[in-house]
Amino acid sequence: MFGTSGIRGEFGTDVTAGLALDVGRAVASEDNERVVVGRDPRESGPVLVDALTAGLRECGADVVRLGEVPTPTVARAIEWYDADAGVVVTASHNPPEDNGLKLWSADGSAVVGNEQASIAGRLEREAFDLQPWDRLGGVESISEARHRHADAVADAVTVDPPLEVVLDVGNGSGRLTETALRKLGCAVETMNATPDGTFPSRPSEPTAENCRQLGNVVAGTEADLGVAHDGDADRMLAVTESGRWVSGDVLLALFARREARPGDQVAVPIDTSMAVRDELEALGATTTFTKVGDGHVADRATDDGVVFGGEPSGAWIWPSLSRCPDGPLAAAKLAALVADHGSFDALVDDVHTVPIRRENVETESKRDVVEYVRAQVADRYESVTNVDGVRVDKDDGWFLVRASGTQPLVRITAEARDADRMASLFSTASELVDNAVGSVGASAGAA
Structure with a gap:
């Protein structure tokens, strides 16, 4: 359930x-x-x-x-x-x-x-x-809770100098981000700010595809950045001043290296890019892996030495301030980061990325599919992790097959230092899933 x-x-x-x-x-x-x-x-x-x-x-x-x-x-x-x-x-x-x-x-x-x-x-x-x-x-x-939340965000963050921000609420609940940013001195232009549960302006999930309009608006103005929320505003993702979409992995790396000091840990789910680990290792800090889900990340973030937690999906947790992913707080924290460095594009360019690919396969038998893949890889690979789904690690990369916890999907992720090797690992994972979908479907039909 x-x-x-x-x-x-x-x-x-x-x-x-x-x-x-x-x-x-x-x-x-x-x-x-x-x-x-x-x-x-x-x-x-x-x-x-x-x-x-x-x-x-x-x-x-x-x-x-x-x-x-x-x-x-x-x-x-x-x-x-x-x-x-x-x-x-x-x-x-x-x-x-x-x-x-x-x-x-x-x-x-x-x-x-x-x-x-x-x-x-x-x-x-x-x-x-x-x-x-x-x-x-x-x-x-x-x-009064909405106003109290905006006040709490403004009290926790300083944006100096104040920035120009475009906020895409996505017809969800996140319009209090505008209030918080204005309290911090920022000029804010809103998009899709009227609450509407049919999400007429764009799909609720803030992805690169769904937020193209945000990128175009930011690129056509003097704005310093654009931020986007999902329907309940626990997620926050962003575009740079040039309108470039910033992946969740890069945002996670930027937030993590801002918060971490030598010896600190950052809590991240098992599907996080190696780029985050690379950034932290350069600082003398480390990652600690959890199951996918902000609840698991938040739970780990309560451990001693863990200063931040985040997911590439756009959930960001500052445990000293809140143990819930907080989109308005994340928007303010990002604005403060950009203000300190002067250019969001420059910040993004400074993160060394690793080729990674994520795709979904729709199936009503997602857990059976993952179990089938688990059985197939058990004796085939030396390093198999079952913390959340099935992860196979090789010397030069990894792939993960897991059931979505929120939708009828099997999620496939693959990453490697070399783009061709990443593509090969992704192809292997996709073939395993395709075979599993066919076998599980055939078994159901026979039953």
Whole structure:
């Protein structure tokens, strides 16, 4: 039920009001007496929030409703409003027909591990502590959280000199980034800033393809950079002053080397480019690898010596400030970095990149496909890692095959110092996946 980022799927089939009701019941039954709730702009959000709230109250929890706000606002609000947990109704970067529920712990980090397993167990057993009529939880609505979040970002960052920034909200919840950047003295031009859960301007996921308009706008103005969010504004990706798209791996390298000192560690998922490790090794710092998913990165970021955590997908975590990926904070941090160095293009050019390729294969049998690949490579390669999916390491590169935690996809990644070698490794991984898809499909048909 739980993927790398909570529960997510198509509304009305995978994700229903009944499921939201039970999630609320399960969260409250875990001794969470006060729970913060928010949502992104998706059309199905209000229905799910109502059901979630009913389930929480039914099991005695008081609910603090924030309305439509970014995911990181909910995570921060747990502490602000003396809550024990938080739930966001969001499908993040997924298409508009999807929705989901993401759960947050008392410390503002995503629910993972044993805590997640306990809630999942309650859902499976329907083990809910329903309360009598005179012990139901209460509900209150708070409208100030968005402004409080913007103030917190502005208090944590200095942008000197102030910059000109183009912000592509993507019709999601991230418009408070404009407020935060303006508080920091920046001039901000917004794009697609009206919340609309159908995402009419561009798909919710901020990719190079989806953010071409942002690059064109930045290149045609005097702006110093452009930033883009996904639907719930936990992700932030960017373009340079020339309109050049910056990969998540390069952004991760830039953030990591700004934060790390000799002996420090940076938490990154297993699909991260070697370029990040190279940048850190030059500083005397190191990477520590996790499963894919910001919850796993945040969990590792609490370890001693870990000063930063990030994912190439655009999730950035400064553990001393917040344990949730915070798109508005990341936008401000990036603006500060560019202001300090004078040119975003120059910063990007200074990162030595390594040839890497990522692609997805759509399949409803994603976990069976990965298991099939796992069996195929077990005796074929000396270095096989099963931390998350199947990773094969060679002396000059690696490839990874893993099931998406949020969509019906198998994700393939390959990287090597040499472009031809990378292409060869990617071809090998793709062939393994194609064979697995065919075999799994044939087995299903025979059954």
